[in-house]
Structure formats: C-alpha cells, structure tokens
Amino acid sequence: MSVFESEKAAAEALGRLITELWEQESVRAGLCDSGLTVLFRHTKPDCPVFLSADGVVTGDEALRPASHTLKLTSSTAHALWLGEIPVASALTGGRVTIFGRMAAVPDLMNILGPAFQLYPKIAADLKIAG
C-alpha cells in the first residue's frame, strides 16, 4: 500500500521536494555546470517530476527526455529521502533504478544531496505517515 493516497498527494510532497531542491542556488548551479537533467519517474501513484537548471515540471508534461531517469515508487521515494533506506541498498536491490550515463551518477547524487535535509521537513509539514 502506498504512502500516498492519490497522485495529487504524491505531487504535493514529491513535487514540492523537487521544487524546493531547485530553489537552492547550489542545486541550480550544479545542474547548470553539469548539464544534467533528471526525470523522477515515481509510480504507484504516478507522479512524474522533471528537474533541470531551468526549473521543475510536474504531471504529464514532465515525461520528457532527460540525461538521467530515476524510476521508483512514490513510497520508495518517501522512504529514501527520509533516510530510511540507504541509497546503495535501494540501488542494488532494484527499488531505485537509474537510467543514464553511470559515470555521471556520483555527480548527480551530490547535486540531489540536499533533498535529504529538505524532505523530512516537508513530510512533517504535510503530516505524511511512513
């Protein structure tokens, strides 16, 4: 059973996370310098979010080519950004699949790092139970 009851609920949390992430100067600079773009392809419920140096796109419009696609369920994203599951085990266990040039993944994870600080506050604010 998903942490999120609906696509709207997932978008409120995960879309807000990626938007707050983009609002960070270091994240925009990292994306700009590296040229990386990310499609977070959340499923169950569906909640695609596209992130680039230019901004954040949610909904069906987000389904566009990206340098890297992270495929994961919305519940896994919730647990991942709360720090409840280690990134390495999420990857080796296939709960998160990354498509894109693997050599750029360390840089990408560095850019996305602030999400671990941002999301617990968002989850608490939205009163999302794990």
Next chain:
Amino acid sequence: MTTFAPSAELNFDVLPAEVEKYRDTIREFAQNVILPRAVTNDQAAHDEMDWDMVQQGHDLGLMRMGIPTQFGGLGLGALGASVVMEELAAADPGAALIFGGSGLAQAPILYSGDPHLQARYLPLFTGDKPVLACNAVTEELVGMDLIVPDNAIHARSMTTARREGDHYVLNGRKRFITNAPVATFASVPANMEGHPGSTGLTYFIVDLDQPGVTRGPVADKMGYRTALGGELVFDNAVVPAENVIGGELGGWNLNIAQSNMCRVTCAAIATGIARHALEKAITWCGERIQGGKPLYKHQFTAGKLARMTASVDAARLLYLHAANKADNQMPAPEYEPAVAKLIADRTAIDVADAAASLIGARGFVRDYGMEKVLRDAYGPRIYEGTPEALSILITEGIYRTEDED
C-alpha cells in the same frame, strides 16, 4: 522496458576515444608479453604464478580498471573493461582472470557505496606492487543456489557468520576461487546464523593473512592455468563489523547486482577465446595448401570459417550491447548480460572446436597452443552462471512484467 532517458548513441565500430586508446595499449601488452609465454605458463606447474607478467599488467593499470579516478583508478565502465578483457583473453584467458578476479573482489565494495570501505581497500590496488584479491562465492554444495534467488531457501551447508559484539565470526569453506592462493583479501558472502539456506546472505571483506583463515591446495585445472584457483577455509575467523559490505542481510542484492555486471566481462573473455581460435584457423587456412590451393578456397573449409567469423562478431556485438546497457543503468540489467554470456560461452566452445578440426594434427599437439585454446574454451560456461542457470534468468526476464520491476 520503457524509459524516457535518451538511449546512448550506439556505434559499435567506434569506441570512446579513451577506451580505444587503452584497448590498444592492452592489445600490445597482450600480444607482445602475454601471448608469447601463454603456452609456457599453461604447461608450468599448477601452483606457479607468472609474477613478472602480473607486475607488467599492474603497471598498465589492469588491477584498477574499474576503480573510480578519485581513488586512483582508471574509472573504466563495463564497456572499457569488456574490450580489455577480450584483448587479454585473446592471448591467454588465464591472464584475464587474474586481473578480472581482482576486479570482481572490488565490485561489492564499489556497489556498497561505503566511503570507509572504499577508502581503506581500493587504494591497495594503486601502489607500486600488484595486490590481488578474490571474490569467494562458490562452495562445495552451493553454486547456483547463490545465483538464482528462488534457490536461496534450498542452499545447504553455507559458510556461516554470527555477530559477537563489534565483530563477526565466520566458519566455512569456499572452493574453486580464482586468485585465492595469492589474494590479499577476499569478498566473502556468508549466511547469518539462524537464517535458512542462504536467505541471510551477508558480504564481508576478509583479510586472508589472519588467524582463522587457511588457504587450501591450489587447484590443478584443465584450463586457465595461468591463474591460480583454490580454497579458503574459515575457522572462527574474526571479521570486524565495519567490514560488512552493503549491510547485514544485504548479500543477495549485492551478489545479483555484481553478477549481472560482471557477466558482461565474462562474455568478453569468452569472445576473446573464440577470436584467438578463429585467428589461428584463419592463419592456418590461408597458409596451408592442399589440392593446389589454400584451405580457405575449399568450400567446406570456407563454410566453417564463415560461420566461425559470424559467431565471433555476433558474440562481440552482444557483449558490447550488454556493456552499453550496464554503463547506462543501475543496477545493471539482468537480461542482456545473461544473453551475451550464454551466446559467447557457446561460441568459445564451438569456434575452438572448429579451429582445432581445421588445423588438424597441429591442433592436437600441445606446443602449437591450439589445444590450450580448446581447453580454455570450456571455462567460461562454468563461472558466473552456467548455461542452465543463465537460461533460468533469461526466461524469467522474458516473462517478467513491467509491474514487477
């Protein structure tokens, strides 16, 4: 599988410049250093190691191919490592296994993402002297039971681990482990006590020159004799808790992830063996005159050479395709590497068999090296998944639905 990530540009005729440059360097090393001594190394005592060759390979970076540049490695991905493995195997697959086996031990550490383990163990491979390592998975009663997840509950007599305070205690015996007689450390999956079969699989880094660890006799192998294989016995071996890779009970995920990745390089090794056999056959059939014309002008021989060439090309394309997928997906896919290995393993045997047939008596005499290729050709289908195990993985991939991903 649908993905919105742009697929990487596929051009199997043009490798990335840095990969091509390194491939050429290793090709020169393989043809000028490894190949001339391949028959000698093969016929040496089964426990002899050509340390001079290992040192030269180490100097060229073969021990640190897959290690990220921040740890002093070359940062080659699956594609780079694979084309290098084909070059080494086309001279002597035993040499490929020495370097590849060390890379295999590094893989769980790389996959774990554990900065402390990475900082402690990866720099070992960047010093002046070669350090070898091994990935010690196989046991007397456990092989495929560590490859096919559904088999986990049925695994018998696994090496065990139990936690005691700030360390773990390992007991058991690993068999048929490449580099075991000469490795400094091993990546060791063991089953946590209290968990049935291999369901409690946990990976450990174990220093091999410590109390409680014994190296068994060196295996007297049919092929790949340049690489030494053997046993590791753990008798109350104490391993610090910080040497757990990927967390307690995280062994299956690691094992599967690294197996999928390394099957690409295994397919490349098999392709290299087939290529070596093909090259020998081409040379012979071009020089040997029978019935007033070279052998390749005879239709029956031409048919064999054509099929051999097509098979080697197909095996290479499949492993390049799998390597490209592995370099653009994490965790590495299961299907493509398994398909590449299944085909390449068979290709090595078939092409070596056909080459030996074409070369005739010289293919049967040890000094010519062809019979060595024939023996080596039977190796790839054993390690990292037999055809039987690969067939299960491939078939499950065929029937797996998107929803299960």
